Amino acid sequence: xxxxxxxxxxxxxxxxxxxxxxxxxxxxxxxxxxxxxxxxxxxxxxxxxxxxxxxxxxxxxxxxxxxxxxxxxxxxxxxxxxxxxxxxxxxxxxxxxxxxxxxxxxxxxxxxxxxxxxxxxxxxxxxxxxxxxxxxxxxxxxxxx
Numbered sequence: 001x002x003x004x005x006x007x008x009x010x011x012x013x014x015x016x017x018x019x020x021x022x023x024x025x026x027x028x029x030x031x032x033x034x035x036x037x038x039x040x041x042x043x044x045x046x047x048x049x050x051x052x053x054x055x056x057x058x059x060x061x062x063x064x065x066x067x068x069x070x071x072x073x074x075x076x077x078x079x080x081x082x083x084x085x086x087x088x089x090x091x092x093x094x095x096x097x098x099x100x101x102x103x104x105x106x107x108x109x110x111x112x113x114x115x116x117x118x119x120x121x122x123x124x125x126x127x128x129x130x131x132x133x134x135x136x137x138x139x140x141x142x143x144x145x
Contacts, residue, residue, distance in 0.1 A: 005098065006029065020088075021078045028059065032050065055110075076116075083110050087109065
């Protein structure tokens with residue numbers, strides 16, 4: 001994805017469908033790169049294609065890493081409220097030839113991958129913070145041994 005081509009494509013997309021901010025598209029591009037890199041670290045070979053489900057999970061993971069408890073607020077401010085919205089953005093970029101789909105890819109691959117409330121808010125609810133702290137402490141102890 002070339003820089004100016006991407007910006008021009010997003011401008012054209014937003015003229016047709018202004019639901020998502022330019023920042024949402026930029027973050028989606030980062031989430032795609034993040035997903036490819038994290039998958040590559042655990043896989044044999046250099047396959048670049050990711051499924052809709054994998055991209056949604058990578059998007060969620062990167063948003064939580066980057067924005068923590070504010071992740072839901074940030075992505076909603078960009079106009080993204082569901083995994084279907086992530087898919088809509090992907091297919092807008094495919095139409096602009098910024099991304100490519102494999103023959104097996106379908107917009108339905110993005111439907112209901114996860115619930116945004118559960119994915120972005122649940123990990124930070126008070127009852128979950130104690131569990132997270134205990135897991136983190138256990139990991140620190142194991143790595144010290």
